[in-house]
Amino acid sequence: MSALTTELPVRFADVEAAAERLRGVAVTTPLLESEALNALVGGRLLIKPEPLQRTGSFKFRGAYNAIAALRPPAVVAYSSGNHAQGVALAARLLGISATIVMPADAPRTKLDGTRALGAAVVTYDRATDDREAIGREIAERTGAVLIRPYDEPLIMAGQGTVGLELAEQAARIGGRLDAALVCCGGGGLVAGCAVALTHEVPGIEVYAVEPEGFDDTARSLAAGQRLRNAVDARSFCDALLAPMPGELTFAVNARLLAGGLVVTDAEVASAMRLAFRHLKLVIEPGGAVALAAALAGKLPTRDRTIGIVVSGGNVDAELFADVLGRAA
């Protein structure tokens, strides 16, 4: 019983405070719905499109919330790209210098986007270097505060504003959410969203969705403890390649989630094509896993209303064109 009474690292009030900090700064992304996608699943999909967020992903929300709350003299972050751009823009808006540690093989659009936002970029080799150690070294040397990508209450609270808006916007159009699907790398977005959604929508089932090979949260939820992904796992969902659940994110997710769902790269590519066609939205692979889970029937959708978080759209033109060209 003790687990049920322990306080979570993020509470609903923290998400509300984040929403207040982000007012007039973050985009209140609209809630999208497509006749065609609804017909495909026999239910109602209410889609929250964070590609339309500043920097092209939800990551700006958490980064701005953390930096605005902490107001450090400088910041450093390590990221495959979306957190990088979020931190870079948030720091610039708040007049704080930022250094970002990024893998050398990150999508070019993410590397270029981060530099264009005025951050200093330090690249590393994903296979041989330890990005956390590099980030810590820069923090110690320059006095910058490390802005973690997910395992930090202020980050989770900021990402949770996606779930808060989803709940409010769905209620406004008379949609009663039976479930919500949220992509999951380190687990910060789904943790924050779960805090907001379970508070606002009693009885809602919130699922983490992960790409095949990186289903650490699904397996950890089933096992009741944090498990790692295989070191040789590969996926084209570059935004979701965290090695294992965060300590704080898993504490939230183990308590609030209904479970984890897993999708293949082919299912993700199909969802990207359907979003191109019916939503007119550019979604990156990691941003499309939740939509892919609904379209591939990984949970019951008939006559149900499902909230879907589409988390980002920072995908290189070459890869996007390649996905469009693949057989459906």
Next chain:
Amino acid sequence: MSALTTELPVRFADVEAAAERLRGVAVTTPLLESEALNALVGGRLLIKPEPLQRTGSFKFRGAYNAIAALRPPAVVAYSSGNHAQGVALAARLLGISATIVMPADAPRTKLDGTRALGAAVVTYDRATDDREAIGREIAERTGAVLIRPYDEPLIMAGQGTVGLELAEQAARIGGRLDAALVCCGGGGLVAGCAVALTHEVPGIEVYAVEPEGFDDTARSLAAGQRLRNAVDARSFCDALLAPMPGELTFAVNARLLAGGLVVTDAEVASAMRLAFRHLKLVIEPGGAVALAAALAGKLPTRDRTIGIVVSGGNVDAELFADVLGRAA
């Protein structure tokens, strides 16, 4: 002086009435802004993304407004695709049967989309058949009311709700619109938007934007009379291939517009790529001409705030992938 005192076929009150009919039915598309695009033009671009509208273009607004106001027993329409889908969905929502006359070489996504919305589709040869005659024949034979694509006050008023929302949303974020750019085929969208924008934003300059070879409105505005495009003109902006300005749309546009701007197919393709990268939005060629005009410097943008109507996103995957692959 008589031209200045003649009443226009569409007044601001007609746009307000359309907004009332569309409330809770059409999507109030958000207003988007990109740090990167603003930096490119040295000003502020406030972008109204109608690809996020139901059926993927603004055409749903006018179609629904007209059919909801007229409540005919059945409707027929001729269209290269976007008006087709708009009429098909509007008719279905209002419980009215629809027949759509479409060119056989229309983008597959538009043909399929129209059929999927429950309309009967009749195809014709763009080079040899007269689509207006085919539409009239069906109307006479079946008793259906013809829903014109642009030269109809209820259609213009419905499209004008795009401009009304643009004015309201820009004001809400403190943006004072110096100019607005709106794509122009037959001229219904820009006419409706001009009625709304010139009423709401005193002193605003509203421009029609057309693809090279189909600059009939630009030339007609300069000449003070309606002029035709060359019969052998070609453009990949399939949504904007009207042969000459409409009679009613030109009456409005000649009075309210600041002028016409013209963009090349290459400038349009470049705008589509920049929208992919920075807005995460799928835009069809005809939907991107206004954005292309701003990005290609067809009017002064430095330190100005420019409203941009992006009108639709119904583009085939093959063409979109091809545009992404072209050199910038």
